[in-house]
Amino acid sequence: MDRPIFIGSEIYRGSSYGPRHPLAIPRVPTVIDLSRAIGWLPRDSYRTSPRARPAALTAFHTPRYVAALQQAEATGQVCEGTRADHGLGTLSNPVFSEMFRRPATAAGGSLLATELLANGGAVYNPGGGTHHGQADRASGFCYLNDPVLALKALFAQGLTRVAYVDIDAHHSDGVEQAMAGTDGLLMISTHEENRWPFTGGLDDHAQGTALNLPLPLGAQDDDFALALHEMILPTVAAHRPQAIVFQCGADAVLEDPLSRLAFSNTAHIAALRHLRPLSPRFLMLGGGGYNPWSVGRLWTALWATLSGYDIPDHLPTPARQVLEGLSWTRKAHLPRPDHWTTTILDAPRNGPILAEVRQRVRHLQARQVAWV
Incomplete structure (x- = not known):
């Protein structure tokens, strides 16, 4: 593969979880439009995501659950039994008109990515990263789990060492x-402590396959x-992965409404720059992120970084118009800082390193040495 590939779809532009849901905001369309406005998404770098077939989804999800998800989309409703059994029709995972086709498209994009990576390269599927989905139920805005499907597909290709990094x-x-x-x-996750789903404790190692670093508020x-x-x-370098799957949720950024971490988007960019050289195959996924400006700017910056483009200090007029055209009905009363529409990169958010972070990193370093 000569250059990184971006996988997208127009289904993200025309669908929504509902006007009051955190995922009412545009995310993937903003990344596509902003990248095109700056000249970072030439035709030969873009692939339209296929929709994963039900049979492909059953590599992880149960046939009964996949059928229930399709039925809920077809009828526009769920019975109490389906809601209880499969988590469909809830506040987090509501019934909406593309509730099967949209997540199946995200899953199809991640599965296509694994095929494109068979001989090496880098692929970006910003619609992916739905890491909460369970085998037989929806959870945490995630109807399907495309990272699991991608990991299983990579191992099915015959790879024997894969790293999954989730920030x-x-x-x-x-x-x-x-x-x-x-x-x-190897699975590594950094995430806010005492935040839903309240898993991923420091001593949770998932049968010797995971390192979890809960980060304190702020x-x-x-x-x-x-x-x-x-x-x-x-840890990733010692694993010598033949493929890395990088989930780069934008909700760790300061302006996100659903977390209390305080990253700038340059933290994610630094992670990408250092992780990419560690494997011949690299799949980058989206994930969380519920502020339309911070998500669009961050995920576009990641695509630029992956593709080797220089990020300007000031955006050209067509790119500014994309960001100026966004709205956020759930937070419409909040002031909009100028840099949300005039730049892509945040100013770094530095400060004294928290003692808890130092202690937890040392704890995980000791565990990694024990594994080796």
Whole structure:
């Protein structure tokens, strides 16, 4: 593969979880439009995501659940039994008109990515990263679990060492539960402590396959940099992965309404720059993120970084118009800082490293040494 590939779809533009849901905001369309406005998404770098077939989804999800999800989309409703059994029709995972086709498209994009990566390269599927989905139920805005499907597909290709790195503000509970104990898999997650789904404790190692670093409220760029350089990168390098799956949820950024971490988007960019050289195959996924400006700017910056484009200090007029055209009905009363529409990169958010972060990184370093 000569250049990184971006996988997208127009289904994200025309669908919504509902006007009051955190995912009422545009995310993937903003990344597409902003990238095109700056000239970062030439035609030969873009692939339209296929929709995963039900048979492909049953590599992880149960046939009964996949059928229930399709039925809920077809009828526009669920019975009490389906809601109780499969978590469909809830406040977090509501019934909406594309509730099967949209997540199946995200899953199809991640499965296509694994095929494109068979001989090496890098692929970005910003619609992916739905890491809370369970085998037989929806959870945490996630109807399907495309990271699990991608990991299983990579191992099915014959790979024997794969790393999954997740820096979403919420712990990747669905991935960890599904893949715990898998030979050749390393899972690393940084996430806010005492935040839903309240899993991923420091001593949770998922049968020897996971390192979990819960970050205290207010953890910022220097806290993450310590974790990145002293725990994440050395551990991934020692694993010598044939493929890396990187889930880059944007909800760890300061302006996100659903977490209390304080990263700038440069923290995610630093992680990408250092992780990408550690494997010949690299799949980058989206994930959480519920502020339309911070998500669009961050995920576009990641695509630029992956593709080798220089990020300007000031955006050209067409790119500014994309960001100026966004709205946020759930937070319409809040002031909009100028840099949300005039730049892509945040100013770094540095500060003294929290003592809890130093202690937890040392704890995980000791565990990694014990594994080796």
